[in-house]
Amino acid sequence: MLEIKDLHAEIDGKQILNGLSLNVNAGEVHAIMGPNGAGKSTLAYVLGGRPGYEVTGGSVTFAGEDLLDMDPHERAAAGLFLGFQYPVEIPGVSNVQFLREALNAQRQAREEEPLSGGEFLKHAKEQAALLKLDMEMLKRQVNVGFSGGEKKRAEMVQMGILDPKLAVLDETDSGLDIDALKTVGNGINAIMRKPDKGVLLITHYQRLLDYVKPDFVHILSQGRIVKTGDAELSQRLEAEGYDAVMAEAA
């Protein structure tokens, strides 16, 4: 589904990714862990096509197509969802309006029929319920006045509504209390734990992985993957720390 080969990328002339390679197949959940500054968020933004992140080498193929050749909105329509570490507030635009326009723009790009207002609301209600987010919140302006935890749950409601093939979730667990963590974890499983979907969870901590069990855990350091293992690796990281586990990899 996603093939990243020898990816190099920089911001403001500073090299951040140094030959990162990774394959995510349909039906798999991959976790990327790593210390601060390893390039975790940069990987997410490069995949999402954020302006300012320049790819200087390597390739990324998504569902058989050259991902790096697509504009950000085309990547979304192709089935990529980027969960933001810091979801953005959009004053004056309601969640319902935003997401309906976004979903229908994606559907149009895929030559599918748009959803009517009624169909959309029914669909949105189901996803909101899954994440225990009050439907009233979705009528409010995008992320405006939402707490940190509400923003992250709203982010997962967006994912449920847009129903992507691949979710790249950048520190979705940050800012969540224990109950919200469980709700978000269950939401990710319900929406994305399917044979035709893939997940790339970018996280600093083990705790979200208690709910969303990864098939593979990768350690990212200095812009490349230095060690790959199964769920047990993330537990060792939590117990022993990055330094100890990475020293062993070196």
Added chain:
Amino acid sequence: MSEAIILPTRKDEAWRYSNTDALAGMDLGTFDQWRDIDVAEGEIFRDTIVIADEGDAVSDATELRRLRINVRKNATCEIFGVIASGRLGRVEMVVLVEEGGHFEFGGVTLGGRDTTREFVTRIAHDHPNATSNQVVRGVHWGQGTGNFLGRIDVARDAQKVDAKQDFKGLLLEKGASVNSVPQLEIYADDVKCAHGATVGQLDEQARYYMAARGLPPETARKLLVRAFLGDAFVALEDEEESERLMDVALGKLDKHL
């Protein structure tokens, strides 16, 4: 015989950011024509002013609309407007608000190329306990200019007057500009007068966030501009009319970006 009309220049305070050259092209017979609106005691009056292209044509004709408004005791006058055509499109309002009266104004200017679009208001609060609220939003691109010149005079005996004006400009391209000139002349001591003005560009973070959810750039921009302009029509209770004004404004945006 009518006297010869002396056209204003940019030295005139009320024409400071205008395009006075564009006046030469207009029908000067209409230059001194004022529309009088008299809102009787206790009445509510609402009107909309639209200066915009007809259909797909682009109108460069200079358009000047001048209104003299008397808001009598305990009356309310609400004016909502869009200026989206004309090399110069200009709406002037001279408003007198009597005791207990309220004047509400929501205006939007849009334009690119080398156009100038402006609202110029002068509100005389000669009487106590009266209120006024003005919200103007300008969206400009190319070499376009949007102006809001708002003068408020509060007379010595006009206690308890509450007069507000709020302007925000959104510049979509380098080269566009907006000007806001609040001018408050206050001679009463127990009044509230507030004014605010800001200028900005489209929020790049919001644009990227919207793109990441699948919205093409034009759609994202339209949603953001709609949200920005919405403030000007918040006080317009007639939703259909509000949508109509918004459609005129966004239609202009579609055409010239």
